[in-house]
Every structure is written in C-alpha cells, then in structure tokens.
Amino acid sequence: MSASLSPGGPVPAGSPVPDYDWLYARTRAGRERGPQVARALLDQLGRPDETFASVRVVGTNGKGSTCAMLEAGLLACGLRVGRFTSPHLQTYEERVRTGGQNLDPTRTARFIAWARDNAPAAPFFDLTLALAAHSFCEDGVEIAVMEAGVGGVSDATQALERVVAVALTNAALDHTGVLGETVREIARDKARAARPGVPLLTTATGEALDETARVAAEVGALLLTPDSHPDLFALPHPPALAGAHQAQNAALAAATLRTLGRGAGVEAALGATHPARLERFAVQGRTVLVDGAHNPHAAGVLAQAVPQADVLLFGNLARKDTAATLAPLLAVAPVRVFTAPGETATPPEDLATHYGGVAVPSPLDALRRALALTPQGGTLLVAGSLYLAGTVRAALQRDV
Structure with missing residues (x-):
C-alpha cells in the first residue's frame, strides 16, 4: 500500500494552490539520467507502482497520441485507467489522469508539500512520475498508460514495476546530446525499455526496427510488428486524429490493446482525440x-x-x-x-x-x-x- 502524504487525508477546499514555481525549478542538472532517483522516490512512497499494471509508451514521436488512444480503449473496456504523459499544454494536471479526468490540483499541492520535506533535490520529471504512481494507487487504478520522457532504458519510467507491455512508436534524431548521435543509438536506448517475456510492440521501420529486433532478442522480449503479426496491427478504419501518420500510432495502440486481451476497446481508441495534434x-x-x-x-x-x-x-x-x-x-x-x-x-x-x-x-x-x-x-x-x-x-x- 502506498504511503499517505499527509495525516489529515485529502486537502480541504480553500487550501493553498500548488507551489508550481518550486516544482518547475526542480531540474535534472547535476545528475546522471536513469531510473535510480525515480525508484528511490517510489520506494519512499511505499512502492505504489506495484499496485497497478503499466503499459510503457516510448519513441521519438507519436507517444502522446498513442497514449490517448490506449487510454480511450482501456476505458471502454470498463477498466480503472491511469495516464501519465508529458509535457502539458495548458495545465500541469494534464500530465496525470485517472478515469479520463485530470488530477485535482489540491492533490498536487499535497504532494508538493510532501516533496519539499522529503525529496527536495529530486528532479521535476521524477517527482511528477512519483505523483502519478501515488495517485493511481490511491485511486485504485488497474492499468496505467505511462509515457516515457526521453529515451527508454535511460528514462525515469524504467523504474516502474509490473510492466505488461512496451509500445515503441518510432526512433528518429532527437535529443541526440543525450541518447546518441545516430538513429541506431537512439533506437537502442528506446528499445531497451523491453522486459524479458513482456511483449514489445513497434511500428518502427528501417534501421530503427533492425536495432529493436536485436535488443528484443538480447533481452528475451516478445517482439510484435506489423510484418510479423499483421492481423494484430490491422485497423477497421482510419483514426479520428488527423494525418496519415496517425494510422501508424493507431495501429500500435490497437495491437497493444489486442495483445492485452482488450481488443473490444479498439473502436474507442480509434475515436480518441488529443489536443495540438493537427x-x-x-x-x-x-x-x-x-x-x-x-x-x-x-x-x-x-x-x-x-x-x-x-x-x-x-x-x-x-x-x-x-x-x-x-x-x-x-x-x-x-x-x-x-x-x-x-x-x-x-x-x-x-x-x-x-x-x-x-x-x-x-x-x-x-x-x-x-x-x-x-x-x-x-x-x-x-x-x-x-x-x-x-x-x-x-x-x-x-x-x-
């Protein structure tokens, strides 16, 4: 069971607004990237990530859209669903959702108060991940869609337990100063989010797919692609999200849902919307x-x-x-x-x-x-x- 953040329970109405300035000032500067700090935070909170299953979504582009479709599909199956994404567009609480609703800011305020006393040096992304996991535990979430920030094995989301699937959208040149100078290097970091015996689904192509296949073999993950499992990735019609590229994201979401035994949610996934995507x-x-x-x-x-x-x-x-x-x-x-x-x-x-x-x-x-x-x-x-x-x-x- 996750630790309580305050002895008084939920923050009452009229409580102070979250100290976002303090939270935004937490950065990754001065430490190596990786899941170590996030894991320590989750341990401090009583290992809340062990109370729900996680679907990790990694890749250079398309993660947010894929997460939105997965959330819609899982909700349509009657599950209690959490979603963790970044960055937000307008309000911080867009990053943490339960049941299709953004987190209540009073819960952000309570978490920040805890973090200031218990984890004052922790970085912003790791803190937000910890807030998400703690909130999902409190809310009885059964399965959470968890978007990586940057990379895969080097990302804080690598700390999560109970990962039941990893969805890799693609790998292209971005964050080269952190992940590597070539597509192969970047694909390797992202693909190493894979877990032994856990499905690794991807719509990556070319050298990114080649590297992903190598990593899957090394790790012992079950690699699923449109070529190896065409029926799994097939779509009954295009998604509601505009742009030909969204068909690839939709195929990945549909395949992930089917792999999880939640194919009944594919239609809802295809009807999902996501802001600022065309x-x-x-x-x-x-x-x-x-x-x-x-x-x-x-x-x-x-x-x-x-x-x-x-x-x-x-x-x-x-x-x-x-x-x-x-x-x-x-x-x-x-x-x-x-x-x-x-x-x-x-x-x-x-x-x-x-x-x-x-x-x-x-x-x-x-x-x-x-x-x-x-x-x-x-x-x-x-x-x-x-x-x-x-x-x-x-x-x-x-x-x-």
Whole structure:
C-alpha cells in the first residue's frame, strides 16, 4: 500500500494552490539520467507502482497520441485507467489522469508539500512520475498508460514495476546530446525499455526496427510488428486524429490493446482525440491548424499532412535542431511569423533574418500578427513547440 502524504487525508477546499514555481525549478542538472532517483522516490512512497499494471509508451514521436488512444480503449473496456504523459499544454494536471479526468490540483499541492520535506533535490520529471504512481494507487487504478520522457532504458519510467507491455512508436534524431548521435543509438536506448517475456510492440521501420529486433532478442522480449503479426496491427478504419501518420500510432495502440486481451476497446481508441495534434480551429473566417511538431521527423510528417498553408507561425527551443525542424515547413507557407515560446527559445529575429519572415517575440502578439496576415478563407499553421501550441491553443479558446 502506498504511503499517505499527509495525516489529515485529502486537502480541504480553500487550501493553498500548488507551489508550481518550486516544482518547475526542480531540474535534472547535476545528475546522471536513469531510473535510480525515480525508484528511490517510489520506494519512499511505499512502492505504489506495484499496485497497478503499466503499459510503457516510448519513441521519438507519436507517444502522446498513442497514449490517448490506449487510454480511450482501456476505458471502454470498463477498466480503472491511469495516464501519465508529458509535457502539458495548458495545465500541469494534464500530465496525470485517472478515469479520463485530470488530477485535482489540491492533490498536487499535497504532494508538493510532501516533496519539499522529503525529496527536495529530486528532479521535476521524477517527482511528477512519483505523483502519478501515488495517485493511481490511491485511486485504485488497474492499468496505467505511462509515457516515457526521453529515451527508454535511460528514462525515469524504467523504474516502474509490473510492466505488461512496451509500445515503441518510432526512433528518429532527437535529443541526440543525450541518447546518441545516430538513429541506431537512439533506437537502442528506446528499445531497451523491453522486459524479458513482456511483449514489445513497434511500428518502427528501417534501421530503427533492425536495432529493436536485436535488443528484443538480447533481452528475451516478445517482439510484435506489423510484418510479423499483421492481423494484430490491422485497423477497421482510419483514426479520428488527423494525418496519415496517425494510422501508424493507431495501429500500435490497437495491437497493444489486442495483445492485452482488450481488443473490444479498439473502436474507442480509434475515436480518441488529443489536443495540438493537427487540431483545427475556425477563427475569424480562417482555419488555424495547431500542431506540436518540434523535431525534424515530426516536422517532416506534418509537412506531408499539410502540404500547403498561407502562413506559418513557428517558434522552438534553442536546444532543438532548428534548421532541420524548420526545413520541411518552409515550403508549406510563403509567409512566416517567428516567435519565442519560452526563455530558451531560438531568437525569432535570427530566424526571420535567416529564413525570411516577421519576428514577433511575444507568442500572443505573434498569433495576432499571423492571423492578420492570413487571408479570409486561408490557413494558418502553428508548429515548432508544444509550449507554443499550448499558448496558442489557450488564446484560441479565449477567442484570441
């Protein structure tokens, strides 16, 4: 049984709001990556991850969509389902869901108060994972969909017990400074999330699939792919999520559900939605497409899904491969507005000078400028960062 965070039970109404500033200030700086700190946190909390089964979702892109489909499918089967994902778009509690509902912020407040006293040096991601596991235990979750942050074997989610399946979406160049400089190196880190005797499902292709197969053989995991088990990955119709790439994510979700004996949930999985994944808004007679594509592979997929738009609103973080991410999107729209989704963003002035366009540092001002440049009946595409997507999405919901 998981440890109680406070002797008084749930935080009463009117209690202080969570100290998000303290939580966001916890970083990975100064320690090696891996599951050790997360495991220690979970042990401190009474090993709550042993009370529910976990489906780990790893990969370069498509994890969030796959998690959303898995959650919908498992809920449709009548299970008590948890979901842990990152990052959030608008509110922190999007990261931890039970029964399809975001975590109550009062529970975040209670956990932060505990963490400040008991784990003051722990990193943000590990703390959030621990909060999720503790909440799932308290809520009687039977099975949880757990999205890796960065990598597989080197990620904090590697600490989880009772993993019943590992779903690997794909492996492409991203986080190269952490995971490796080649697709093979990155695929190896992600594939090593595999567990002996546990199904490892993947829709990866090419050298990423080759490396995944090698790891599965080394570990003793049961590798399942569209080639080896076509019926398992077959879809009765396309998913509700837009873009040809979502069919691959849907196939992975469907195969995972069937492998778990929950094939009855496939139809609900195909009907799932997920914000900022080619999400469409109608604004002032214009179409706004909001997508969180933030690395070269995701941007290339997005450009295939949206080959033409009138205006591109783009901003990304400087630690990303900006040139390679932006390259496939430049041909999509002749007019570009560049902005800064955060303090560590690539300077929009540099992007405007180098690639041609307008620099508007404030994302909200940039959105207004981009809308003004988009003709009536035209299309504005927003991409480059999930942080930008979240800011724009919130503004559009407020009617800008």
